[in-house]
Amino acid sequence: MTLPLFTLKSYQLETLATLRRYLEKTVELGDADTAFYAITKRSYVPPPSLPGLPYVCLRVPTGGGKTVLAAHTVAIAADSFLRTDAPTVLWLVPSQTIREQTLASLQDRANPNRRALADRFGENVRVMTVQEALYAKRADYDGGLVVIVATIQAFRVEETEGRKVYEANGELMDHFSGLADGQRALLDAGPSGDPVPSLANVLRIRRPMVIVDEAHNARTDLSFDTLARLKPSLIVEFTATPVTPEEHKPEKGIYASNVLHHVSAAELKAADMIKLPVVLRGRADPRETIGDAMAWLDELTATAAAEEKTTGEFVRPVMLLQAEAKSKDRPTLHAEEVKRILVDDFRVPDDHVVIATGDSKGLDGVDLFDRDCRVRFIITQQALKEGWDCSFAYVLCSVAEQKSPRAVEQLLGRVLRLPRAKRKVHEDLNRAYAFATTTSFQNAANTLRDGLVNNGFERVEAQALVRAVPVIPGFEERGSAFVFEEALPAEIDATSFKTNIETATGGRVEIDLSTGTIRARGALTDYDRTALKLAMPEAAAVVIDQLVHRSRGARLKVPDAAQEAIRFAVPRLAVTTPTGPQLFDRAHFLDIPWKLEESDPAPILDFFAPPKPAGDEAHVDVSTAGQVTVQFVTDLHEQLSLALAERGWTKNALVNWIDRRLPFSSRRDITRVSSTLFIAKALDVITAKTGMTVEALAKAKFRLVEAFVKVIGKHRDEREKTAFEQALFPQSGLEFATSSAVELVFDENRYGYNQPYKGGTDFKKHLFRVIGDLEPRGEEHECAVYLDRLKEVKAWVRNTARQPHSFWLQTSSDKFYPDFVALLNDGRVLAIEYKGAHLASADDAKEKRLIGELWAERSGGKCLFLMIENKEFVQVERITDHESEGTC
Known part of the structure; x- marks a missing residue:
């Protein structure tokens, strides 16, 4: 049976991409703290009892799909950080109820959460409880992914269930045969000096990745100490309400979350995940x-x-x-x-x-x-x-x-x-x-x-x-309720059912015999309608329906800002085709699929070097306090490789393995035949240059994947840049037009951003109530202030990057999102890209200027494009006053 396709939303893809970049940067720099600052430009709070450990938070509001994100996180961590095909995951949840639900979703092969695991690990997925893990054999772990779903209380030695985790268990003896000295140093030993055959020691060998659901409940000294006993490799927490820096109180055992990525409510709303307002x-x-x-x-x-x-x-x-x-x-x-x-x-x-x-x-x-x-x-x-x-x-x-x-x-x-x-x-x-x-x-x-x-x-x-909505517009309020009246038909004598009506509706409907009217206090329900029709003659049915309709007539209208009445539509750059205008994108200048095998494999040596000789055990040091310190990255990878026996490899098997591990971004326009041919040629280049055997290459397979991602990216950049420039030449045969047939209409319900503006400036002309992704200080903020105060501007939008309903123009390798888009009083549209002087001459800036000016030129004067450098905001006034070509 073919399962329905589950597609991640844009904000979910961006969240996972940020996590991947962080983990890759941690491997590159060998330090979780420095990598966190490199990605976020914020300070890192090292978790107590877990020195050197990457511990980050992905903040996702209610309704954002934290569980499916966590499931996709497993594959990302396995490939970009752990570098293993058989990771162990400890999935911690806040309650037994959530544990049962999470288990059910991860064990259901049709559930998107389980399918996220299966996309990377296939059938080699074992999801279990702590109780089941007490009997799991070594082959269960060696064969693929193991996920243990539990509450953190299950690992606290003070709890009954927790004690079983740390006690000797004969069912687990096969995990402890043939251990290297580096592995034994990680483990709790019994009186004989041999490792205790406990589940805790099994996890220490496997260095589990830890996922923490609703992690704000688990950021205390006690929780950190509990996690430290299990020697995790990294911890990723998912919560809507992380512990903030203001709440950080180490003296009270409370530690702030390292928020790596924050999803906003606007992104959820724009992605149709939640009901708002x-x-x-x-x-x-x-x-x-x-x-x-x-x-x-x-x-x-x-x-x-x-x-x-x-x-x-x-x-x-x-x-x-x-x-x-x-x-x-x-x-x-x-x-x-x-x-x-x-x-x-x-x-x-x-x-x-x-x-x-x-x-x-x-x-x-x-x-x-x-x-x-x-x-x-x-x-x-x-x-x-x-x-x-x-x-x-x-x-x-x-x-x-x-x-x-x-x-x-x-x-x-x-x-x-x-x-x-x-x-x-x-x-x-x-x-x-x-x-x-x-x-x-x-x-x-x-x-x-x-x-x-x-x-x-x-x-x-x-x-x-x-x-x-405190008041129903257009209706008179009498006392504490809104009153609605309808005249009863003259032939109806209401005397006989007056009391029944008032009783049946709890006094919310009454009959006025002197005027012959039926009166409702407040809105009437369908149940009221039924009660009235049962209590009154059939001749009153029409009047009852009218009364119910009138009582609901003041629907819950949402107060609208004046700006919402403005329709702001931006024509976009299109290619004229026999079937009509088509939005200009990559498909118009790239041959898809791309014949990667025709590219030179030799540059693989620019990104891959043979691994240095390593010892046969991990470099582990046990402190006098009993804590294990590990050089996170190199030594972690060595420990995990010690826990797994490598199978026999052939060149074809290695080629296929590397091909399957290439992320979608690397192979989105490449057929499998093309990529495997290129990988095989590149491996031949490495073997000829270094003398490495297939077995040696297999041991470095995760490093090889990184190298292939980079070399394919290099070839793609060169190919796309050349093709893009040729497409814009008049000789390309493409006919461009800036057309309203492919226009973008700015809609507050579709306006996505990562962070709302929190500055003190009261912007009067922004199209929407909230301004997205605008720092309270800086040159872009000054540009926004200038734009808001310009008399020629009717309304403007902070055009947020990488949001599905923002305005963009295609460049050679990506989409270009101008910083601001303004609607002028005369109906023209102005797009502004702000660049500091040190960035203005960069290659991407040149491409942005080129495509922006083409968009403006082909609009027939309806669109203007401006790239501002070094606070030269006066250019905005000049171009809006200028009535000619529409470029600058």
């Missing part, structure tokens, strides 16, 4: 809050039905209700009472409601994605079961006033995920909704924003992403 509505009375929320759930349900008719995608919106805790001292709206209100006052069928608190297991065995599932309301108190996830949850309703962001943090995370990570045609289905019982609407909004921050969002983003 969160639309907030507040009411003082909890029953009115519930009524509003139910009515909006009905609206969303109708919208979802329309969505299915349009796209075929089934979505059934669900509401989460946050109840109060029971109290002996005062009456509360606890979970059972909220259910009673739903069933008795709002006539909700009992099987539409489940209670999911600590004692109630209403969600157990319930598949909310099943079309026949009847559950629409889930009542909880503070938190649903850990790991619970249903993207159908759209509405969060809090019946008690919440003053702490922690009280809404976890539930808010439950309503953020977008079903199927796919943007919906109906905009209401791309948003999440919160209905709060509150006497202070501003406090409710701030609490909700704080809840977003606790889910891993930046505070600047949270301010923009919570949209408060």
Whole structure:
């Protein structure tokens, strides 16, 4: 059976690329600290008890897919840092519930998490618990990837399960035969001086990579000491809320996370991973809050039905209700009472409601994605079961006033995920909704924003992403509820059912006999509609429908900034073809596939040198405190090679192995036949020059992969640069046009960035509420200030790099993203690239200028391009005043 293709999002690819660069840099420099600074330009916090160890954090907000990223991390670490085909991974999770879920996903061959492992290690994957690891044989580890999923408590010697990890176990004896002295130095020894046959010692031999899920729960001295006992090779943590430098307090045993890469909420939103913005509505009375929320759930349900008719995608919106805790001292709206209100006052069928608190297991065995599932309301108190996830949850309703962001943090995370990570045609289905019982609407909004921050969002983003709707526009407010009226048909005598109506709706619908009208206080639900139709004559059905419709007529409109009314479309550079304009990209100047075998293999010697003679054991030193110090990189690789016996190699086997290890970026335009022919020729060059045998080359196979990545990159750069320049010549036969047929429309819902702007300048003309990837200081910031104050500019966008919905132009090897794109008052578009004087003459800058000026030239004066150097911002004013060719 062919499994459906799972494709990583752009921000996920960028996250993994950053990790790969860091691990490669650590190997290159031999130092985790220096490598971290080289990649991030920030200081590294060495983990206590783990000197020299690479320990980094990938910060991903709720809904960003941390588990699938962690699964892909395994292959990246194995190839770029560990250099082994048989890594051992210790996958630590915060709770037993998450452990069971992670195990299930990694053991399911159809799950994207397991497939991420299988893409690199094939069928040689063993996923196990600690209990299973106590009986695993040496062949299980030697044969491929081993993943042990556990909580960190399972490795603490103070715990019952933890003691088993460190105790002698006869089932593990085969791991300890034929150990080299360097390996024995790593291990705990028994009274006889021989290594204790324990699981802890097995892990020490294997130098496990450690993945820590929700790592902010495991950054204490106790956790670091526990990890140090297992002699890990590196640690990668995944969390939405890392320990910040401000929270770093070593004297209290709390250590800041080394955040290597941060994913923003905007990137998740642009990638269709989460529902944003969160639309907030507040009411003082909890029953009115519930009524509003139910009515909006009905609206969303109708919208979802329309969505299915349009796209075929089934979505059934669900509401989460946050109840109060029971109290002996005062009456509360606890979970059972909220259910009673739903069933008795709002006539909700009992099987539409489940209670999911600590004692109630209403969600157990319930598949909310099943079309026949009847559950629409889930009542909880503070938190649903850990790991619970249903993207159908759209509405969060809090019946008690919440003053702490922690009280809404976890539930808010439950309503953020977008079903199927796919943007919906109906905009209401791309948003999440919160209905709060509150006497202070501003406090409710701030609490909700704080809840977003606790889910891993930046505070600047949270301010923009919570949209408060305190008033229904266009309707009169009477008392504490909005009132809607409809005239009853003259032939209907309401006297007989007046009392029944008011009872059936809990007083939210009443009959005024003096005027012959039916009046609704607040929005009516589908259950109200049903109750009214059952209580009233059939002749009133039309009036009931009208009343329900009117009560919902004030839909939750999101307040729009004035800039959102501006349509900002940028025509892009196209190639004219018989079938119409095509966006100019690599395919127009490169022959694909590329015949790599025709390239010269000799430059491989520029990137590969024979390894220096190494001892037959790792260089390990045991300190007087009992801690093992290792030269991370060389000695780590030697230790791992000692733990594995190399199989017999042939040249063909080595060629195929290297070919499979080439990353996609190296072989994206090369057939396997072409790459294997080139690899074979290059190995012949190395053998002729160095005299290395196939066995010697096999021992250096990971270094060979690095060399091939570099030599292929060198050949590709030369090929692409030449082809790109030839494509722009008039003789190339390509006809260029800057065309609106392939335009990019800037959309706030698609605006992605890595970090929001946190400076103090109040920019008036930026198209969107949040500005992405603009440092508060520096020359680019000065350029933005100049642009914002220029009278000729109507609106501008900080054009963020490597985001899927940013404006780009093709260069020989990459996409070029100008720093700023502005819409002028006369309708022209201006693209600006800022370069410091020391960068302006670089080859990439020349290509950017060339393609930018071609884009402007072929626009017929509609587009302008400017490359600014050394703060010469006055050029912006000159070019916007100039009405001619549109280049500078």
